[in-house]
Amino acid sequence: xxxxxxxxxxxxxxxxxxxxxxxxxxxxxxxxxxxxxxxxxxxxxxxxxxxxxxxxxxxxxxxxxxxxxxxxxxxxxxxxxxxxxxxxxxxxxxxxxxxxxxxxxxxxxxxxxxxxxxxxxxxxxxxxxxxxxxxxxxxxxxxxxxxxxxxxxxxxxxxxxxxxxxxxxxxxxxxxxxxxxxxxxxxxxxxxxxxxxxxxxxxxxxxxxxxxxxxxxxxxxxxxxxxxxxxxxxxxxxxxxxxxxxxxxxxxxxxxxxxxxxxxxxxxxxxxxxxxxxxxxxxxxxxxxxxxxxxxxxxxxxxxxxxxxxxxxxxxxxxxxxxxxxxxxxxxxxxxxxxxxxxxxxxxxxxxxxxxxxxxxxxxxxxxxxxxxxxxxxxxxxxxxxxxx
Amino acid sequence: xxxxxxxxxxxxxxxxxxxxxxxxxxxxxxxxxxxxxxxxxxxxxxxxxxxxxxxxxxxxxxxxxxxxxxxxxxxxxxxxxxxxxxxxxxxxxxxxxxxxxxxxxxxxxxxxxxxxxxxxxxxxxxxxxxxxxxxxxxxxxxxxxxxxxxxxxxxxxxxxxxxxxxxxxxxxxxxxxxxxxxxxxxxxxxxxxxxxxxxxxxxxxxxxxxxxxxxxxxxxxxxxxxxxxxxxxxxxxxxxxxxxxxxxxxxxxxxxxxxxxxxxxxxxxxxxxxxxxxxxxxxxxxx
Numbered sequence: 001x002x003x004x005x006x007x008x009x010x011x012x013x014x015x016x017x018x019x020x021x022x023x024x025x026x027x028x029x030x031x032x033x034x035x036x037x038x039x040x041x042x043x044x045x046x047x048x049x050x051x052x053x054x055x056x057x058x059x060x061x062x063x064x065x066x067x068x069x070x071x072x073x074x075x076x077x078x079x080x081x082x083x084x085x086x087x088x089x090x091x092x093x094x095x096x097x098x099x100x101x102x103x104x105x106x107x108x109x110x111x112x113x114x115x116x117x118x119x120x121x122x123x124x125x126x127x128x129x130x131x132x133x134x135x136x137x138x139x140x141x142x143x144x145x146x147x148x149x150x151x152x153x154x155x156x157x158x159x160x161x162x163x164x165x166x167x168x169x170x171x172x173x174x175x176x177x178x179x180x181x182x183x184x185x186x187x188x189x190x191x192x193x194x195x196x197x198x199x200x201x202x203x204x205x206x207x208x209x210x211x212x213x214x215x216x217x218x219x220x221x222x223x224x225x226x227x228x229x230x231x232x233x234x235x236x237x238x239x240x241x242x243x244x245x246x247x248x249x250x251x252x253x254x255x256x257x258x259x260x261x262x263x264x265x266x267x268x269x270x271x272x273x274x275x276x277x278x279x280x281x282x283x284x285x286x287x288x289x290x291x292x293x294x295x296x297x298x299x300x301x302x303x304x305x306x307x308x309x310x311x312x313x314x315x316x317x318x319x320x321x322x323x324x325x326x327x328x329x330x331x332x333x334x335x336x337x338x339x340x341x342x343x344x345x346x347x348x349x350x351x352x353x354x355x356x357x358x359x360x361x362x363x364x365x366x367x368x369x370x371x372x373x374x375x376x377x378x379x380x381x382x383x384x385x386x387x388x389x
Numbered sequence: 390x391x392x393x394x395x396x397x398x399x400x401x402x403x404x405x406x407x408x409x410x411x412x413x414x415x416x417x418x419x420x421x422x423x424x425x426x427x428x429x430x431x432x433x434x435x436x437x438x439x440x441x442x443x444x445x446x447x448x449x450x451x452x453x454x455x456x457x458x459x460x461x462x463x464x465x466x467x468x469x470x471x472x473x474x475x476x477x478x479x480x481x482x483x484x485x486x487x488x489x490x491x492x493x494x495x496x497x498x499x500x501x502x503x504x505x506x507x508x509x510x511x512x513x514x515x516x517x518x519x520x521x522x523x524x525x526x527x528x529x530x531x532x533x534x535x536x537x538x539x540x541x542x543x544x545x546x547x548x549x550x551x552x553x554x555x556x557x558x559x560x561x562x563x564x565x566x567x568x569x570x571x572x573x574x575x576x577x578x579x580x581x582x583x584x585x586x587x588x589x590x591x592x593x594x595x596x597x598x599x600x601x602x603x604x605x606x607x608x609x610x611x612x613x614x615x616x617x618x619x620x621x622x623x624x625x626x627x628x629x630x631x632x633x634x635x636x637x638x639x640x641x642x643x644x645x646x647x648x649x650x651x652x653x654x655x656x657x658x659x660x661x662x663x664x665x666x667x668x669x670x671x672x673x674x675x676x
Contacts, residue, residue, distance in 0.1 A: 114490050114491065114494060114570065114571070116570050116571070116599075116600045116601070116637070117600075117601060119494050119497055119498070119571050120494065120498075121491075121494070134642055134643060150498060151491060151494040151495045151498055152495050152498045152499060189491065192489055192491055194490065219489050219490050219491065220636075221463060221487045221488060221489045221490065221636060222489035222490075222491070222492075224463070224464065225464070225489075251632075251633075251634035253628070253631045253632075253633060255628065263544075264544055265542060265543045265544025265545060265634075266542060266543075266568060266633060266634025266635045266638060267540065267541065267542020267543065267544060267545030267546070267568070267595065267597055267623050267634075267635070268542065268543075268544035268545045268547075268548055268623075268665075269633070269634060270542075270545075270597060270598070270623035270624040270627060270633050270634070270638065271545050271548070271621070271623045271665035272665075273624075273626050273627070274623060274624070274625045274626055274664070274665060275664065275665055275666065277625070277626040278663065278664055283626070286627075286631075286633055286634065288634040319544045319547050319548055319551075320527075321525075321526065321527035321530075321543075321544065321547050350548070350551060351527060351530065351547060351551065352527055352529055352530070373666060374548070374664075374665055374666040375664070375666040378666075
């Protein structure tokens with residue numbers, strides 16, 4: 001789960017991670033009031049959306065007076081912000097964060113994540129702050145420093161100090177860096193973050209360290225023990241269908257094609273998308289209905305898939321393992337009866353009692369094309385989608 | 390022969406809730422020796438004829454169990470793995486989906502050196518055909534033989550096993566290693582077991598997007614494997630940055646794409662089926 005920059009900064013403060021003074025505004029007048037209250041020479045008005053690259057897209061602007069902050073907020077609020085992370089459709093800005101400016105001496109990069117390779121936590125730092133870290137890694141890998149942290153032992157001060165010196169910080173700054181990083185690490189561990197990224201981490205002319213930006217992702221699997229983090233979810237930032245799917249306890253990812261897919265199991269669902277693409281079609285979604293694909297779940301999955309107006313044909317691909325194929329077929333027939341899908345339907349049942357299942361589908365008098373193999377199913381649904389569009 | 394489990398395996402079930410009981414019964418009917426269940430507070434009782442113990446240690450002392458299957462919910466599953474390891478079990482298979490990644494990173498570090506092999510979490514389990522069923526796989530689609538099957542997914546494993554059985558290829562052992570970012574045993578660990586198992590003559594490996602386990606497997610195969618390996622990688626058309634159902638199935642920071650994995654495997658001499666429909670046919674073409 002992602003949160004906004006302003007939410008990340010509240011958590012940073014809680015953990016003693018230094019950030020500039022600032023506050024949230026949802027109207028231009030509020031933005032002016034915040035700027036006035038901050039009383040700093042320069043303020044920064046920042047669009048709050050779940051996407052990076054906001055500055056280049058025109059979502060971050062500098063103001064030299066509260067009135068100018070108001071004007072910027074008026075332009076930014078309600079705009080459709082397009083950045084390289086939002087896709088061409090962009091994201092509507094509903095909130096801005098107004099923050100005091102600071103005199104920047106250096107820009108650094110700092111992140112903590114779980115490194116899958118080593119299965120340890122990784123602290124990643126760079127002297128090339130303010131830039132895309134993947135570009136830095138490709139062009140100047142020597143500017144990136146990694147520290148692996150044993151998840152049982154935790155982060156030691158010596159590791160922070162060693163990293164601070166690699167970032168060319170002086171003795172006093174290294175002490176501050178140790179406090180900064182240990183706070184950040186505690187936040188990462190205690191709240192089950194999956195990624196914390198600060199880009200840039202600035203060294204001010206006065207030698208202070210400040211998190212100028214903050215990206216914070218949390219492990220969805222751990223949200224059950226952090227209700228305060230789960231409450232930070234902003235439904236406006238999520239795809240409507242993906243949100244509805246999550247509420248129905250489905251794994252769903254919207255794609256750009258026109259063939260709706262309902263599959264049990266994530267691996268088989270991915271393979272089904274591969275199969276459709278190889279047969280010349282284009283899938284509209286990834287959807288895992290899960291192991292217990294009963295009537296209600298199949299019904300819900302049909303409704304969800306059909307909410308995507310682009311869908312021209314549908315493939316139901318169920319491998320009946322423990323759940324018998326005949327029971328699944330009954331569920332499919334009942335669900336079709338109650339939902340009445342308006343597009344051609346191909347159903348492929350395989351596994352335990354698959355033949356009985358196929359017979360139930362054939363005898364149902366519903367307009368279903370039955371398929372036995374993956375290849376057959378993909379060919380039939382691609383043909384149906386082509387005819388239907 | 391087989392890997393991980395056979396007729397002699399004495400299995401415990403940690404977590405005798407609805408799912409645990411359901412699958413324990415199917416495993417018993419398949420011939421698996423389920424010698425006990427662990428359910429704190431219900432020790433001394435019986436569930437479906439299986440004696441229940443309060444702790445894994447008590448269960449091991451009373452039954453001589455050497456393996457365990459874990460159906461404990463996500464909040465307690467990592468703890469259940471540690472308990473299994475502490476009791477000296479040889480094998481734990483964790484079916485639970487949804488364990489926080491940091492819990493697994495800590496758990497894996499803590500059980501390192503204990504001698505216990507962990508399969509999963511978020512996996513369908515292990516089946517040695519007609520001998521032992523651990524987990525939730527539909528064992529009826531398997532058939533005894535000499536092909537080892539290892540996969541990161543559940544139903545896609547069934548798909549591959551089904552294809553193999555239909556083409557007449559029996560299996561030595563079939564297992565899913567799990568779809569999470571941190572899992573107990575990786576492809577490399579399992580490939581090493583199959584290479585050492587005299588009953589296994591070829592291996593089918595089913596990977597997917599995310600992480601670099603397939604690339605590491607490719608290195609291992611090139612350097613250490615004499616037996617032929619056939620592979621399929623799911624998610625060839627998955628968009629970057631999106632989690633495809635499994636917690637670990639995500640292309641992020643330009644890493645974990647299917648194309649890179651396929652290239653690495655082919656460079657290691659692995660026959661990679663582009664289509665999920667041709668996994669068994671790809672093996673047949675090698676014979």
